Amino acid sequence: MYIFGLPYYISGLAENTLRENHDPRAGNAGAISALVRENRSLARIAHWTAQAFSYATAPLFSRSADGGPKKWLVRSYLIRAGVLTLIPTLFFASGFFSVGTSFLALYGLIAVHSYFQGVSVTSEGASTTRIMGDPEVTQEERNKANSYMTVATAILSIFGPLLGGQIARVKNLFGKASPSGAIIYGIYALVCGLAGLIFATVGLIGKKNSREAAAGSSAALTQSIPSGQTTAPLSLGRTFKNLWFSFRQGLGLVLKDRFLRTMLILSLIAGLFADPLIFNILPEYVKGVVAANPGALGAVMRIPGLGWFLDALTKTPMGYFALMSAGTQLGRMLGSLVSKPLRRLLITLGFKSEESLTIPFYVMAALEAPLFWLMIFSPSLWVVLGLYAFQAFMAVFSELATTGFYQKTLGSYSDKPEDSPEAKGKINKILAAQSLMGIIVAIISTYVYGFVLGGIPIATSLLIAGIATSVLGIVRLVAPWLFFSKEQRGPKATPIK
Secondary structure, eight states, rough: OHHHHHHHHHHHHHHHHHTTTOOOOGOHHHHHHHHHHHHHHHHHHHHHHHHHHHHTGGGGGOTTTTTTTTHHHHHHHHHHHHHHHHHHHHHHHHHEEEEHHHHHHHHHHHHHHHHHHHHHHHHHHHHHHHHOOOOOOOHHHHHHHHHHHHHHHHHHHHHHHHHHHHHTTOEEEETEEEEEEHHHHHHHHHHHHHHHHHHHHHHGSSOOOOHHHHHHHOSSOOOOOOOOOOOOOOOHHHHHHHHHHHHHHHHHHHHHHHHHHHHHHHHHHHHTTTIIIIIIHHHHHHOOOOHOOEEEEEEEESSSTHHHHHHHHTTTTTTTEEEHHHHHHHHHHHHHHHHHHHHHHHHHHHHHHHHHHHHHHHHHHHHHHHHHHHHHOOOOHHHHHHHHHHHHHHHHHHHHHHHHHHHHHHHTOOOOOOOOOOSHHHHHHHHHHHHHHHHHHHHHHHHHHHHHHHOOHHHHHHHHHHHHHHHHHHHHHHHHHSSSSSHHTTTTTTTOO
């Protein structure tokens, strides 16, 4: 719902503040469109910048090496709930502020929320590693658990836009036009608070983890302390020096590890176009496809049940792009459901180890590139939807395979009793370094698409995205050889039980 709520919130805030401040741009559709697009990009930049600072300062959120990630996981969700409540409050108080002040306040709220969202993500990563990265968990168990999670997430990712479509029908509330985005943010605040309370009940990720404590291992968030430094209060300069030390050490660990290094390369290439593609380009592209085929959904809309479902999706703030989002989730869900029989087939064909299975999976993922090119040159809405869903289906197998390896790899970096103080908290440093690098790329790409390339046609933007997808496809083809050595992929690799 948030993905669809943010753009619509900005549109509604611009519309109301311009009208209530008697701004001459209120009657100019082109000026409003330009204002909305510019502020969408600025909102995303505020989000990514705050998250980058969040990941950089993650080591400051725990000074105890034996404390789990539960404390700040719960706190960050409750803080986010409070901040998110202020976003719809700003919307309904728009008449008290100018256009510029309203958007500056929005950027500030988004930045604060995104900062603690980064804390949540880091805490969740440490929590997942504590559970899934445990040496006693087998790769088969990880694959099964990750498949269940993918299916559950896909179902909710379809339900979210569907509910958002119903909320989008609200045209006026308390004298404010287009309040759908504000309502969605209010719901977001409620569920964040609920999630925090639920996480508070999960004892396994807290510091009262007797089995892990007995082993002297912790995947908790820990403060990075350079050699010779105590836990006494730090000066601001020393604090930033320690943060730089943590980031540098985390990035060093990533670059030295063959698997983590390749994962970082793949994620950075994908990050070059993923965010602007979802928030700026594809919605306008699909809008154009629908305009060229106004009757494409006409007959289907009259089918009982299915017609209601499609109508609810297309009434979301991002219109027919909601169908593409639903198609993506259906593709991921279907891929997760057939992953086990596909794995059995590939094992029968000679791929006997988990490492060797990544070869056919990444070949399938690389096919996303030609499918993307076919999609952007297709004139049919149904073909576009089908190809977009098929891309997700082909990519989910490699995602499931590498997620298990990633959790296992991170688990191997858990703290050991014999570690020196500066060697503590490797998992947190790795997570922060990876996220920070990804955010830097996301900020650059969002700025380029939103401002430098803001005036170019959508067709040109799609060509740029197609080139980026092709580069990603080439890297995916060679990824298994970059991930693992010949011994790990070959007959000497541990066979699948």
